[in-house]
Amino acid sequence: SLHEWGDHQGAVAFLDKIVDSCPWDSDVRELRADCHERMGNLGKAIQDLKPTTKLRNDNTAAHLRISRLHYSLGEQDDSLTEIRECLKLDPDHAACLAHYRQVKKLSRQLEAAESLIAESRYDEAVAKLEAVKKTEASVAVYAARADERICHCLSKSEERTADAVRACSLVLDRDPDNVGALRDRAEAHIANEEYEEAVADYERARGVDESAPGVREGLDKAQKLLKQSQRRDYYKILGVKRSAKKQEIVKAYRKLAQQWHPDNFQSESEKKKAEKHFIDIAAAKEVLTDPEKRSKFDSGEDPLDPESQQGGGGNPWQRGGGGGGWHPFPGGFNPFGSGGPQFKFHFN
Incomplete structure (x- = not known):
C-alpha cells in the first residue's frame, strides 16, 4: 500500500524486514528494487534485482532492467554484459536486442574516441565524442563524460586553445x-x-x-x-608562437635585428633604446635556438638570468668591456654570426 501511495521510503522500511525473513522471495526483492529506483538509489536497485535472475527461470526482464540501470549510471560495460545474458536466454527478445544495439553503438564510439586520444589524434577524437552526445542525448552522464574528454582533447591542440577554455568552462559549470x-x-x-x-x-x-x-x-x-x-618573454620579443620552429625563430630574429640595429638611429636616446631592444632580440635568439636553453625557458626558468641559476656551474652572464654592463653572451657574442648579415656594432 505504501508503494502504491508513493511513500517509497516507508515501503522500504517494511521491505527490509521482510527480506531479512524471506531473502529468496523474488517478488519482495523486485518491489524493493522498484522503490529504490524511484528514489534514485539505482545501485541498491541493481543489488536487489541481481538475485532475481537466479530465483526466477529465464528472467529476461530482470537482465534487461539491470542493464538499463547500469546504462543510466554510465556503466556501459556492465550494461553490455547484462544485456548479453538476456540474449543468451532469448536471442530474439525484441526489447533486449534494441537495447543491445544502443549500448554496443555507444560503447564502440567511446572506445574509438579513447583510441584516437591515445594516438594524439585529437580533432578526430572530438568528432567521435560529438557523435556520442548525439547517440545518447537522454542520459546526461554520457554527454558530461563526452564534454570532459572534448575539453581534454582541445587543450592538447595548439590551434584550438580558446575553444578548450570554453569547453572546459562548460564542464566546470556543471x-x-x-x-x-x-x-x-x-x-x-x-x-x-x-x-x-x-x-x-x-x-x-x-x-x-x-x-x-x-x-x-x-x-x-x-x-x-x-x-x-x-620579466621578459623571448617568444614575445621575437613575435613568434611557443610552437615556432628554429627556422621561424631565426627569420624573425634577423628581421628584428636589422630593424633595431643601433647604427640605424641618429640621436643618443634612440641609440640607447635600440641597443636595449637589440640585446633582447639577440638574447631571445640565443635561448630559443638552443634546445637545452629553450627547454629550460619553457619550463619556467630563464637560462640567461643569473638569479635563476643554481649551483656552482658559473654565471652565464659575463661582464662586458668598456662600460662594465652585464651582457648575456659570454666571450663576446656576435648576434649576426653563423652566416647572417654582418654589422659593425660595439657595446659602449
Whole structure:
C-alpha cells in the first residue's frame, strides 16, 4: 500500500524486514528494487534485482532492467554484459536486442574516441565524442563524460586553445570540482599565455585533490611562467608562437635585428633604446635556438638570468668591456654570426 501511495521510503522500511525473513522471495526483492529506483538509489536497485535472475527461470526482464540501470549510471560495460545474458536466454527478445544495439553503438564510439586520444589524434577524437552526445542525448552522464574528454582533447591542440577554455568552462559549470577539467583548462590558459588564470585553476585543483596526477607539477610550471612573464618573454620579443620552429625563430630574429640595429638611429636616446631592444632580440635568439636553453625557458626558468641559476656551474652572464654592463653572451657574442648579415656594432 505504501508503494502504491508513493511513500517509497516507508515501503522500504517494511521491505527490509521482510527480506531479512524471506531473502529468496523474488517478488519482495523486485518491489524493493522498484522503490529504490524511484528514489534514485539505482545501485541498491541493481543489488536487489541481481538475485532475481537466479530465483526466477529465464528472467529476461530482470537482465534487461539491470542493464538499463547500469546504462543510466554510465556503466556501459556492465550494461553490455547484462544485456548479453538476456540474449543468451532469448536471442530474439525484441526489447533486449534494441537495447543491445544502443549500448554496443555507444560503447564502440567511446572506445574509438579513447583510441584516437591515445594516438594524439585529437580533432578526430572530438568528432567521435560529438557523435556520442548525439547517440545518447537522454542520459546526461554520457554527454558530461563526452564534454570532459572534448575539453581534454582541445587543450592538447595548439590551434584550438580558446575553444578548450570554453569547453572546459562548460564542464566546470556543471562540476566545479572536476580536477581533470581544471587541469586541462589550466594547460589551455598556459598555451594562451594566460598565466594568472592557469595558476588559479591549478590552485583550485590542488584544493580539491592535491595528489591528483600533474597538479603539483602543473602549478609549479604555471607559477614559474607567470613570474617569467613579468620579466621578459623571448617568444614575445621575437613575435613568434611557443610552437615556432628554429627556422621561424631565426627569420624573425634577423628581421628584428636589422630593424633595431643601433647604427640605424641618429640621436643618443634612440641609440640607447635600440641597443636595449637589440640585446633582447639577440638574447631571445640565443635561448630559443638552443634546445637545452629553450627547454629550460619553457619550463619556467630563464637560462640567461643569473638569479635563476643554481649551483656552482658559473654565471652565464659575463661582464662586458668598456662600460662594465652585464651582457648575456659570454666571450663576446656576435648576434649576426653563423652566416647572417654582418654589422659593425660595439657595446659602449
